[in-house]
Amino acid sequence: MSPILTLIAQRIALGVLLLFAVSVLIFAGTQILPGDVAQSILGQSATPEALANLRRELGLNDPAIVRYFSWLGGVLTGDLGTALTTRQPIASTLMPRLWNTLFLAFWAAIVSVPLAVILGLLAVRYRNGPIDKAISGFALASTSLPEFFIGYLLIFFVAVQMQWFPSISTVYAGMPLADKLNAIVLPATVLVLVVLAHMMRMTRAAILNVMQSAYIETAELKGLSSFDIIRKHAFPNAIAPIVNVIMLNLAFLIVGVVVVEVIFVYPGMGQYLVDHVSKRDVPVVQAVGLIFAAVYIGLNIIADIAAILANPRLRHPK
Amino acid sequence: MAKAPASAQGVGKTPDKLLEIRDLKIEATVYPPGEAPKDIVIVDGVSLTLERGKVLGLIGESGAGKSTIGLSAMGYGRGGVRITGGQVIINGRDILKSGIGGLRKLRGKEVCYVAQSAAAAFNPAHKLMDQVVEAAMLHGVANRAEAEKRAVALFKKLSLPNPEVIGNRYPHQVSGGQLQRVMTAMALCSEPDLIVFDEPTTALDVTTQIDVLAAIKDAIRDTGVAALYITHDLAVVAQVSDEIMVLRHGKLVEWGDTHQIIREPRKDYTNQLVSVHRIEHEEKTPGDKPLLSVKNVTAAYGGGVVDVLKNVTVDIHPGQTLAVVGESGSGKSTLARAITGLLPPREGSITFDGRTLPAKLADRTKNDLRELQMIYQMADVAMNPRQTVGTIIGRPLEFYFGMRGAERDRRVAELLEEIEMGKGFLDRYPAELSGGQKQRVCIARALAAKPRLIICDEVTSALDPLVANGILKLLLNLQAVENVAYLFITHDIATVRSIADSIAVMYRGAVVRYGSKSQVLSPPFDAYTDLLLSSVPEMEVGWLEKAIKGRRMEAAGN
Amino acid sequence: MPDLKTIPIGAAIGLFLTVVLVFSAVFAQVLAPYGLSQIVGDVWEPMSAEHWLGTDNLGRDLLSRMLYGAQTTMLIAGLATALSFSLGAILGFTAAVIGGWFDMILSRLVDLLMSIPTLIFGLVVLSVLPSTVLTLILVMGILDSTRVYRLSRAVAVDINVMDFVEAAKLRGEGRGWIIFREILPNALSPLVSELGLRFIFAVLFLSALSFLGLGVQPPEADWGGMVRENKEGIVFGIPAALIPAAAIAVLAISVNLVADWILNRTTSLKGGRGNG
Numbered sequence A: 001m002s003p004i005l006t007l008i009a010q011r012i013a014l015g016v017l018l019l020f021a022v023s024v025l026i027f028a029g030t031q032i033l034p035g036d037v038a039q040s041i042l043g044q045s046a047t048p049e050a051l052a053n054l055r056r057e058l059g060l061n062d063p064a065i066v067r068y069f070s071w072l073g074g075v076l077t078g079d080l081g082t083a084l085t086t087r088q089p090i091a092s093t094l095m096p097r098l099w100n101t102l103f104l105a106f107w108a109a110i111v112s113v114p115l116a117v118i119l120g121l122l123a124v125r126y127r128n129g130p131i132d133k134a135i136s137g138f139a140l141a142s143t144s145l146p147e148f149f150i151g152y153l154l155i156f157f158v159a160v161q162m163q164w165f166p167s168i169s170t171v172y173a174g175m176p177l178a179d180k181l182n183a184i185v186l187p188a189t190v191l192v193l194v195v196l197a198h199m200m201r202m203t204r205a206a207i208l209n210v211m212q213s214a215y216i217e218t219a220e221l222k223g224l225s226s227f228d229i230i231r232k233h234a235f236p237n238a239i240a241p242i243v244n245v246i247m248l249n250l251a252f253l254i255v256g257v258v259v260v261e262v263i264f265v266y267p268g269m270g271q272y273l274v275d276h277v278s279k280r281d282v283p284v285v286q287a288v289g290l291i292f293a294a295v296y297i298g299l300n301i302i303a304d305i306a307a308i309l310a311n312p313r314l315r316h317p318k
Numbered sequence B: 001m002a003k004a005p006a007s008a009q010g011v012g013k014t015p016d017k018l019l020e021i022r023d024l025k026i027e028a029t030v031y032p033p034g035e036a037p038k039d040i041v042i043v044d045g046v047s048l049t050l051e052r053g054k055v056l057g058l059i060g061e062s063g064a065g066k067s068t069i070g071l072s073a074m075g076y077g078r079g080g081v082r083i084t085g086g087q088v089i090i091n092g093r094d095i096l097k098s099g100i101g102g103l104r105k106l107r108g109k110e111v112c113y114v115a116q117s118a119a120a121a122f123n124p125a126h127k128l129m130d131q132v133v134e135a136a137m138l139h140g141v142a143n144r145a146e147a148e149k150r151a152v153a154l155f156k157k158l159s160l161p162n163p164e165v166i167g168n169r170y171p172h173q174v175s176g177g178q179l180q181r182v183m184t185a186m187a188l189c190s191e192p193d194l195i196v197f198d199e200p201t202t203a204l205d206v207t208t209q210i211d212v213l214a215a216i217k218d219a220i221r222d223t224g225v226a227a228l229y230i231t232h233d234l235a236v237v238a239q240v241s242d243e244i245m246v247l248r249h250g251k252l253v254e255w256g257d258t259h260q261i262i263r264e265p266r267k268d269y270t271n272q273l274v275s276v277h278r279i280e281h282e283e284k285t286p287g288d289k290p291l292l293s294v295k296n297v298t299a300a301y302g303g304g305v306v307d308v309l310k311n312v313t314v315d316i317h318p319g320q321t322l323a324v325v326g327e328s329g330s331g332k333s334t335l336a337r338a339i340t341g342l343l344p345p346r347e348g349s350i351t352f353d354g355r356t357l358p359a360k361l362a363d364r365t366k367n368d369l370r371e372l373q374m375i376y377q378m379a380d381v382a383m384n385p386r387q388t389v390g391t392i393i394g395r396p397l398e399f400y401f402g403m404r405g406a407e408r409d410r411r412v413a414e415l416l417e418e419i420e421m422g423k424g425f426l427d428r429y430p431a432e433l434s435g436g437q438k439q440r441v442c443i444a445r446a447l448a449a450k451p452r453l454i455i456c457d458e459v460t461s462a463l464d465p466l467v468a469n470g471i472l473k474l475l476l477n478l479q480a481v482e483n484v485a486y487l488f489i490t491h492d493i494a495t496v497r498s499i500a501d502s503i504a505v506m507y508r509g510a511v512v513r514y515g516s517k518s519q520v521l522s523p524p525f526d527a528y529t530d531l532l533l534s535s536v537p538e539m540e541v542g543w544l545e546k547a548i549k550g551r552r553m554e555a556a557g558n
Numbered sequence C: 001m002p003d004l005k006t007i008p009i010g011a012a013i014g015l016f017l018t019v020v021l022v023f024s025a026v027f028a029q030v031l032a033p034y035g036l037s038q039i040v041g042d043v044w045e046p047m048s049a050e051h052w053l054g055t056d057n058l059g060r061d062l063l064s065r066m067l068y069g070a071q072t073t074m075l076i077a078g079l080a081t082a083l084s085f086s087l088g089a090i091l092g093f094t095a096a097v098i099g100g101w102f103d104m105i106l107s108r109l110v111d112l113l114m115s116i117p118t119l120i121f122g123l124v125v126l127s128v129l130p131s132t133v134l135t136l137i138l139v140m141g142i143l144d145s146t147r148v149y150r151l152s153r154a155v156a157v158d159i160n161v162m163d164f165v166e167a168a169k170l171r172g173e174g175r176g177w178i179i180f181r182e183i184l185p186n187a188l189s190p191l192v193s194e195l196g197l198r199f200i201f202a203v204l205f206l207s208a209l210s211f212l213g214l215g216v217q218p219p220e221a222d223w224g225g226m227v228r229e230n231k232e233g234i235v236f237g238i239p240a241a242l243i244p245a246a247a248i249a250v251l252a253i254s255v256n257l258v259a260d261w262i263l264n265r266t267t268s269l270k271g272g273r274g275n276g
Helices: A003-029 A037-042 A048-058 A064-076 A090-125 A130-144 A147-161 A177-211 A214-221 A226-263 A269-278 A282-310 B066-072 B099-106 B128-138 B144-157 B176-189 B206-223 B234-240 B258-263 B268-274 B332-340 B366-371 B389-401 B405-418 B435-448 B465-482 B493-499 B527-535 B543-549 C009-026 C062-098 C100-114 C118-126 C133-160 C163-171 C175-211 C223-236 C239-269
Strands: B017-030 B038-051 B055-059 B082-090 B111-114 B194-198 B226-231 B243-248 B251-257 B292-300 B307-316 B321-325 B347-352 B372-375 B453-457 B485-490 B502-507 B510-516
Touching (some): A003 A064, A003 C100, A003 C118, A064 A282, A090 A130, A090 A177, A090 A226, A147 A177, A214 A226, A226 A269, A226 A282, A226 C118, A269 A282, A269 C118, B017 B226, B038 B251, B055 B234, B066 B226, B111 B176, B128 B176, B144 B206, B176 B194, B206 B234, B206 B543, B226 B234, B234 B243, B234 B258, B251 B258, B258 B268, B292 B332, B307 B332, B307 B485, B307 B502, B307 B510, B321 B493, B332 B372, B332 B485, B372 B435, B389 B435, B435 B465, B465 B485, B510 B527, C009 C239, C062 C100, C062 C133, C062 C175, C062 C223, C175 C239
Parallel strands (some): B055 B226, B111 B194, B321 B485, B321 B502
Antiparallel strands (some): B243 B251
């Protein structure tokens, strides 16, 4: 096997291992309470019979390790368990919400990624000039703004005062795409603003790092035009860091989605998670937490593989 | 000096004059910490002319402005440097007036550049051939097929291995010495009138340097290109240039033909540069009992399989200097780590003053540590930047001798006198000292422990020759006064001659030659020592050709 | 210490606003015209001379609640930052200097914790833990200490391999001297700047939790919770929720400006050519 394939295989194996460790951590995270889940669900006033029933139902009489493996076995076969509050299987409730979340994140990414790369390039091209200063000022501000500030500001002015878009983003199965898109304009805008600054700053740093290399000076001393220098000499070396930046920020976006869904009452996975955290519905929280973590780890693996693929030292070993 | 310049504007150009720089002034803005930015002058009123096919060497210490002048011949200022005055006339036109478009037509066609570190100057993402022919194709000098043919011919001329296929490799697949030659081929490929060589051999080992130097010289002669050859090493520039210009602090010191500069320098500064290595050092005869004995030491990093030290045995006598000489990767610094206990040897023993030292640093007594001090190559990172000179020198006094207050301060002041600096430096931070002063403070810190042996790891390599000479003289004086022994690690034979009593030559982890200075440096030589000694540039015209002819062994870098 | 005379205008504004906000948080009890839960008027009254910021969803004085909210928000965020910082920095430095299995185990554990987004893991843990201020501080502090650990370990590892630390080891200095006299003074500046960023993160994290109804519980006031209480007004054109949200933004930007300035100064101390 070529060394590069070995490296990629190693990285994927490591990711899978990490995912298992994370599942242990998430499971353990819901076991740290001094009492038990049944008690916290039913409250202090519960009768001993009700407690005993619920414990049996949840399998709480088994040791934690047995419960972990039966949970893990279920997850691996697509059975995420049953919600305590609704008695519905989690998987069937979760799937449409997962798609809604991915739909929202997808459109936010489609807008923010090219925008961030272009603005990052502009900032490098006019480094230390007014454009660069404005862009980094904007970046500083937007990394400090809470999502709900941007969100309610948009709702207040764009949805309420001007009535351009709905303030509540309702989507349902079978809704026409155009309506769906109209519904998610505001939440997607918030997400874009949240990740844009960060992504732009990192893109700028990545390109700047490449532009300060000695081989860029060599190209300049060959008489190449700025455009050719960027196209032929900077770009091939900047792909990996930029892909890396993008993946890290998509992971960031996945997290930002939780608050944004609550602001716009969007029927996604984040909203589902938050609802069930306050209801202390542990099986749902575990399942959703695991899915979020899996997406996050997956994006990180892609980022690392992109970096491996783009490295000429690894592609063309001695 | 310069002939009266003919009217250089346009038509009236003299046929043999290629480059003329008039009254060049170059400035840069620096941002000192905590102060307002200010402009400093890097090059101040330098003028020169260069005829077609001639080589002019630009020489000076760091900060002399030699690279900046070289790059100005391409209208280029590195890192925010600005050309603020004067003219740079190439082929009859002032390139500073030609705008960025005109400069792009000039760069890579009329003037090409060879950088100090080819490893960084090649784009890691492209094959060598694509980069070598790029400029020639861009400027329409040749089409791809012609350019590649010419490149292969140049690879051959520069004695690169496998000239037909080496272009298919990526930069990281080729050694440093070879890359430097590929870069020379890249510069020659578009048949320029002028090449700027910016310290092209400085980063190479000495045995590799001689081959690259010879290749560059042949290529210059055969193609008839003119060159500005920038270096800090007078002996190197004497081999390749027709004329030499000595620069200091951005100003011209002296300009003349190579013979005159190295035989009859007119200026005092030039004379100092020429005679820099002439420290006479009488070899001492070893006593009967060595201070430090290294016996059959073998060591590997991280319990690894590759031994970086192989069966090394050397002795150091009290008050004397053992020089350990070798190229990068020879294991000379690893030997220092083994002796200090930072890298416990796998086999062998180290005896100090009759007692066997524990292999690990942690097992050694405070007295063991005190008697064996170390001085590093990079003085700026060898001192804590947040401590004053007083604290740095005072700490060993507190730590080993429990000195406090006035007693300690008095001793620190004495030590500062010993290193010829004076107690005015007591409250300075390392960042406020020059390179030579930093190294002196490190010497004082070592001396403060009253050691029997000091390990000096390339202590002069990062310094300019004149400053380095001052440090060597100081070390010799201190040895006479304090009777301290040195283990002196270096790659520089001239330094060895100046300071050593005995010498160990290391090659690939083993000692290949060991004995008193006079024995080691007199024939008959083993093959490696012969290669090493014959590769050290000497300050005489024609040395290079003689040395190449007389060699018996190929350098490792090939 | 940074020289106040050369402070750029942005950092000066940031410093000024930070000081004002901290001051009003510390003296909330003195400054607030009304009590925390005191109902003083109608629901969502507009701004007036009597109620400078109007009233909230239950008719309480918004300015008073903002001041008390500042206190709660900054106290919890500050304590969480203090916890994450001392925990992360001590473990990070120790791992860098000791190395070996200690470093190995701790670093892998931190990798694992950081492979789950902080907010998600925080929610998972909060689904079973009681919602008290102590829980919040512990959860936020421990989760965030992973970042401080990584930074301080990286900084310390960089310094630990420098020749001056090796020189101290060769001199025979103990671990205490090496950590506190050789490494710490050189690691301080990047860590101080990071302190500001961690504090911002704690403020935003706490506000997000409270906004989701999982942080500070009513009737206590904190800024994130106040956004939640008043968010229903937004669709009726009542901007009460925007005021605490804006306050969070102002605090975060101000601290950010100061931290940025400190960080820039540190890099230029190392001899860099200004803002690359």
